[in-house]
Amino acid sequence: GMVDSFHVIDRIHLVISAAESHPDFVCLSIDRSFFYTGFSDDFGPMSLGTVYEFFCVLEKLMIKHETDSIAIQTLPNFRSVTNAVFLVGSYMIMKFSFGIDVVMDKVKNVMAMTVPYRDVSPGIQNFDLSVQDCLNGLIKARSLGWVDFGPDGFDLEEYSHYDSPLNADLHEIVPGKLVAMRGPKEIPNGDQWEDVPQDDGTFGHREFSPEHFVDILQQFNVQAVVRLNDPQYSKxxxxxxxxxxxxxxxxxxxSPPVDVAAKFLAIA
Known part of the structure; x- marks a missing residue:
């Protein structure tokens, strides 16, 4: 089949192809190595943990194959290409401290094959989130010191642990300031968690009690919990x-009404 190859920077190329290997390149497959777990019809952007993993894998490849061209290989569909561009763009931001104009210039030849990210809510979208928006967010976070991929800068193990819906489904959004989590539920028998099956009896998802979150929230020095959904547990x-x-x-x-947003900011 036809192979579309686009030079990005240094020895790094984006290769859009269904083939698994290419004679001219050392290949890193996005679709087989880096995953996004959708809630509904959403397909990205990749989590910060995945961005970090991609960064590390690509760094190691560059060192191991110090003269070869590296192909970031992605399947020829819009969603796969979009995620590949996001990961490669993230790499350039974290590696070279590029601003958005430089990053977008490096990937300009593939942008026609990208699509906006969509919300996790099913149905008609009223907002498009572009790759550029996401990369701008990463640039901002990096400039504020919220994201650091240097030595001791990012704890993938901790991130992945709390990220898992089997452990907490929790993320530190603004370091030292905001943590986002799925709401706890009152669980009978005083258990800390309970697995809820799907209709066919297979594993569906795990619910956590408020007790389960107390230790975690105290580790993050959380002072206040803001309840956004209908109460499903005793506070x-x-x-x-x-x-x-x-x-x-x-x-x-x-979207939260204006008064809710104002109260939230007052609490924060």
Whole structure:
């Protein structure tokens, strides 16, 4: 089949092809190595943990094959190419400290094959998130010191542990300031967690009690929990452990009303 190859920077090329290997390149396959777990019809962007893994794998390849051309290989479909461009762009930002104009110039020849990311909510989208938006976000986070891939800069093990829906489904969004998590549920028998099956009896998802989150939130020095969904647990456990609870409920899958946003900022 036809192979589309685009030089990006240094010895790095983007290769859009269904073939698994190419004679002129050392290949790194995006589709077989780096994954995004969708909720509905969403397909990215990749998590910060995945961005870091890609960064490390590519760095090692560059060192191991110090004269060869490296192909970042992706399948010829819009979503795969979009994720590949996002990862390669992220690499350039974290490796070379490039600004957005330089990054977009390096990938300009493949941008026609990218599509906007979509929200996790099913149905019609009212907002398109472009690769450029995501890369701008990473640049901003890096400039503020929120993301650091240097030695001791990023703890992949900790990130992956809390990221897992089997452990916490929790992320530190702004270091030292904001943590996002799935809401706990009241679980009978005083258990800390419970696995909920799907209709066919296979594993569906894991629910966590407020007790499960107390230790984790204290590790992150969380002072207050803001409840955005309908209450599904007693807040007393948090209060008893020195964590305040604020009620700012609004309809799921909608934008927060202005008064909710204002109250949230006041608490933060």
């Amino acid at each position: 007393q456990v948090f209060i008893d452990n020195g964590i305040a609870v604020a009620e700012l409920c609004f309809e799921d899958c909608t």
